[in-house]
Amino acid sequence: xxxxxxxxxxxxxxxxxxxxxxxxxxxxxxxxxxxxxxxxxxxxxxxxxxxxxxxxxxxxxxxxxxxxxxxxxxxxxxxxxxxxxxxxxxxxxxxxxxxxxxxxxxxxxxxxxxxxxxxxxxxxxxxxxxxxxxxxxxxxxxxxxxxxxxxxxxxxxxxxxxxxxxxxxxxxxxxxxxxxxxxxxxxxxxxxxxxxxxxxxxxxxxxxxxxxxxxxxxxxxxxxxxxxx
Numbered sequence: 138x139x140x141x142x143x144x145x146x147x148x149x150x151x152x153x154x155x156x157x158x159x160x161x162x163x164x165x166x167x168x169x170x171x172x173x174x175x176x177x178x179x180x181x182x183x184x185x186x187x188x189x190x191x192x193x194x195x196x197x198x199x200x201x202x203x204x205x206x207x208x209x210x211x212x213x214x215x216x217x218x219x220x221x222x223x224x225x226x227x228x229x230x231x232x233x234x235x236x237x238x239x240x241x242x243x244x245x246x247x248x249x250x251x252x253x254x255x256x257x258x259x260x261x262x263x264x265x266x267x268x269x270x271x272x273x274x275x276x277x278x279x280x281x282x283x284x285x286x287x288x289x290x291x292x293x294x295x296x297x298x299x300x301x302x303x304x305x306x307x308x309x310x311x312x313x314x315x316x317x318x319x320x321x322x323x324x325x326x327x328x329x330x331x332x333x334x335x336x337x338x339x340x341x342x343x344x345x346x347x348x349x350x351x352x353x354x355x356x357x358x359x360x361x362x363x364x365x366x
Contacts, residue, residue, distance in 0.1 A: 140284045146181065147277055147297065149174040154304045164248045168305075175268050179276035195267070196275050202339035210343035213330050214350035221323060222358050228316070238311035240363040246309065262356065266348040273298045273328060274335045274344050287336075295328030327351065 154171040162168070180193045191197050202210075273294050282290025299321040306312050306320055331344040360366045 140281075143182075143277075143280045143284070146178045149178055150272070150301065151304070154301070158304065158308060163246060168247055171301075172265065172268055175272040179271050182276055182280065195271060196341050199341055200339045202337065202343045206334070206337050206340060206343045207346065209337075210334055210347035211350060213334070214347040214354070217323075217327050217330065217347075218351045218354035218358075221355055225358075225362075228319075232313050232316050234311050234316065236363050239309060240365070242309035242311060243363070262349050262353040266352050267345055269298065270331070270341060270345045270348055274331055275341050278332050278335065291329055291332040295325045295332060298328035299323075299325035 150171040153174050157167055157170060176194070183193050277297065278290050278294040280290075281293050284290075285293070302324045303317055303321040306317055327348075331348055334340040334344040334347060337343065357366075
């Protein structure tokens with residue numbers, strides 16, 4: 138029953154996101170409603186485990202990582218974001234993906250101005266990366282790993298992380314299924330890397346740092362490519 142309940146509660150953000158897409162709701166707030174469940178689900182489980190206060194929202198009891206862990210997290214962020222930035226100009230023309238088409242899709246779905254886009258990047262880099270690490274690495278990965286073992290725990294939580302982002306890009310004009318699956322695959326790989334970090338001393342903090350750095354680099358590049366900057 139606990140494993141089934143884990144899967145059911147882990148599905149709630151997906152249900153919320155799919156419902157918003159199905160209803161055709163527009164605007165950044167509507168498109169981000171699923172994040173409420175990404176916070177509430179791990180908080181629910183952490184409360185059941187006896188956590189209180191700030192420990193409900195973040196593993197504050199975990200020690201500060203060693204310097205080498207911080208360095209490894211930084212290198213991982215640079216490799217993940219750097220590879221994506223190098224690969225994008227080579228691969229995007231293969232599917233005739235043009236920045237003006239993608240920007241029009243983002244503008245319609247998220248309804249953000251250039252200034253708003255910069256604000257979204259700041260939020261995603263600092264706050265959203267913490268929300269996703271809380272959900273996928275601090276809660277879902279350990280919950281699955283306890284029942285299914287580390288390999289399946291890492292793979293399933295990383296795949297869930299990738300698929301959640303696939304829904305974010307799903308239906309954007311100009312993004313065909315093949316690049317969408319590549320995005321899911323790349324983010325699944327990132328999820329595996331960050332799950333591996335969490336197995337080190339204080340690794341959840343390093344995973345958040347790595348995630349935030351990668352998001353910042355990628356999204357600043359994206360803003361430039363889409364001509365928001």
